[in-house]
Amino acid sequence: MADAPRPTVITTRLSPPDRGPHPERPSATGSGVPHTPLRPMWCCRADGQPWPCGEARLLLRVEYDGNPIGLSIYLAGLMYEAMRDLYHLNPHDAPDPAALFTRFLAWSRHTNLEPR
Ligand SMILES: [Zn+2]
Numbered sequence: 001m002a003d004a005p006r007p008t009v010i011t012t013r014l015s016p017p018d019r020g021p022h023p024e025r026p027s028a029t030g031s032g033v034p035h036t037p038l039r040p041m042w043c044c045r046a047d048g049q050p051w052p053c054g055e056a057r058l059l060l061r062v063e064y065d066g067n068p069i070g071l072s073i074y075l076a077g078l079m080y081e082a083m084r085d086l087y088h089l090n091p092h093d094a095p096d097p098a099a100l101f102t103r104f105l106a107w108s109r110h111t112n113l114e115p116r
Contacts, residue, residue: 019081020081021081023037023051025059026059026060026062026063027059035047035052035055035056035059036051036056037051037082038051041085041089042082044056050103052075052107057108060074060075068108072109076105078104079100079104082100086100
């Protein structure tokens, strides 16, 4: 008796998501320390300000010129990573989601999200 063909297994479950993007932007300019986040505190490794600092925001705007959607995706991934790090650092005083949204994403919003 021949084996009946096995039905194709179709799963509706997604695999566990990978970690967010590596915080390697904005790229270093010149020989100075790059304005990238120092984890797990998420302060700027160049000036100690909460990341993204003013300089990082300027540099990110330049790096993602014409790609505001890419910038938002990058920042959203890092916001997720920051939430995880900051929560683990201090679970009794977890970061406020609205404050993290303002810090990571609100400043990057463009009125026109169409790529140029
Ligand atoms: Zn900085």
